[in-house]
Amino acid sequence: MRRQPLKPTDPPAPNGPALPPLDWPALKRLEGWRAGPYLGLRRGQGLDLADLREYQAHDEVRHIDWNATARLNEPQVRLFHEERDTSVWFLVDQSRSMQFGSGHLTKASLAHSLIWGLATRWLRQGHRVGMLGFDELDPPRLRQSARALGGRRGAAQLRHALQPAPRPASRGHRQQHATDGTRQQALARALRQAGASLRQRAIVLVLSDFQEQSDWEHLLGRLALRHDVVAFQVVDPLELALPDLGLLHLQDAESGASLWVDSHDRLLRERFARAAAERSERLREAFHRAGVDALALSTEGDWVADLLRFVRLRSGRPVLVNRPDGMPSSEGAVA
Template identity: 45%
Template sequence: MFGRLFGKRPRGAEAAASGPARSGAALASIGARQAETLLRRLEWTVVRRLDGLLQGDYRTLFRGFGLDLADLREYRPGDDVRHIDWNVTARLQTPHVREFQEDRDLSAWFVLDLSGSVEFGSGAVRKRDLLSDFTTVMALLLTRYGNRIGAVLYGGASDAEASMIPPRSGRRQLLHLLDRMHATPAVCPGETRLRDLLERARAVAKRRSVMFVVSDFISAPGWQTSLAMLARRHEVVAVRLVDPLEMALPDLGLVVLQDAESGEQMFIDTHDPAFRKRFAAVAQNREAELRLAFARAGVECLTLSTYAPIDLALLQFMRERRFRQGADRGAPVGAT
């Protein structure tokens, strides 16, 4: 999306990039300190609220995938057709699917879009800050119970190939992920090709895993098919990063906007109500297209806003997910 060309003081990684040249060792030390500081802040502000909701004594909200047969039940719309037991189906004349004993551990991948549009934020929080906070919180909750985490990081169109961090467990892996995430260039010129990121994730994730695709989904067309292909093998959660200014423009008068990825600049009159109406209509159409794409791919979507606390959004998403899982198993509403 567009970012306003106002003079702002560089912060975080931008401040480091705009300052004097530093040695590689010094930059690595700064990245490690940033990761540790972020980790400690989120442990106190978010993780303690969420701990216990993702994990239970015997079952996790994002479940592992076992191989031992546990039970058979009738097929329901949305079930994986690969789990149909054709012998039982032929005998009973009703489609039945196999249910497997769940493993207690899982592998989780963070598929991270770090392209130029993610740098945008109309307030104190950028979409990249949301991405960093979400990845830190989920990775911390998963690794503390022995689960493995990996990542695929995409910096933009100039990336020849998205970089990959193999899945491992432990706090050192978490800090390594955060350090690599902060070290990835904030802005790479050129249009985002989300399809390349999704295809890279599909190629490197050999074992059935949970995939968190974290992006604002502002991309060249064609990524919808790749997302659906990824969801056929893995449990995919689309984590969408949004900013209210991308949905509706306020009356700011004459402003200059710049595309965060192409660098194109435009001089517009936001005082014109017809222009603001057209902008809102385009944003609403894009919302409808995204909802349709996620529904067709069979992917759940968690929306994070730069103007809303991340812990409240996660809590609401987890409650809704528990409700859906309980309904799928025939459990009474509110059962855990």
């Protein structure tokens, strides 16, 4: 059983299921220099009434609420929720392990569908989107593929950024596959780069299978101190439970290591499932310690329904994480 790479002809923005209207809940104050359709957390210019308060010397007369003034016998001014545009950044794992899929979807194609669905909706609302792609090559590459732009320019840049990156010509095993050291750096370097380059507060969505073993947890937590960060773990069912199919040839897409296993062995399948569950639990704890919301999306699940449930739950609950078994959660867990 080998991991199947994406075909070169696969579109960078696959025609996945369309996302229905959704209001992404911003749990941190975001910054934008232009007025826009995004409802901010601070008071300012806008259309949505936030509160009333007594008139002060610096207030504009046009903001006086004359009905409230007549009722209270004191001048009252209207305060509004400030409407701002915002920047949305996608940090996208483009390593070889994301090219695995045991069914009709690879992990990469699911991630691309999610990115394109969210990005096109945000672009239509007047926001700006950008992307930072990273992979496991030696040395690790950071692809500052798309600046935060809006409208058609933002869509065109994102479509180009989602195309698979050309890999260097093979000159031996070292360039074909990542070494253990570099494979454990890519996500950490991407998080460090995002923390250093994102000046204004933004929504940051990290999409990865999180197979990297480096110390990325504290970098994710540091990024979440300033930005509204959400982690999407993309998983395949075959990574969680080994099927009973007899003799299987397994190969690690990033390191190139391979081995034969007898999947008829019940104890082997149990150990495999137990190791997968333990890894998912470690990830859940890492997201909790980093203080970020996280959702696991399966290549065989209804990821649109899972996303919509996640967004609704996130609107009313501070921190949501993936289930310990690594499969999408329909209820979430308060960390």
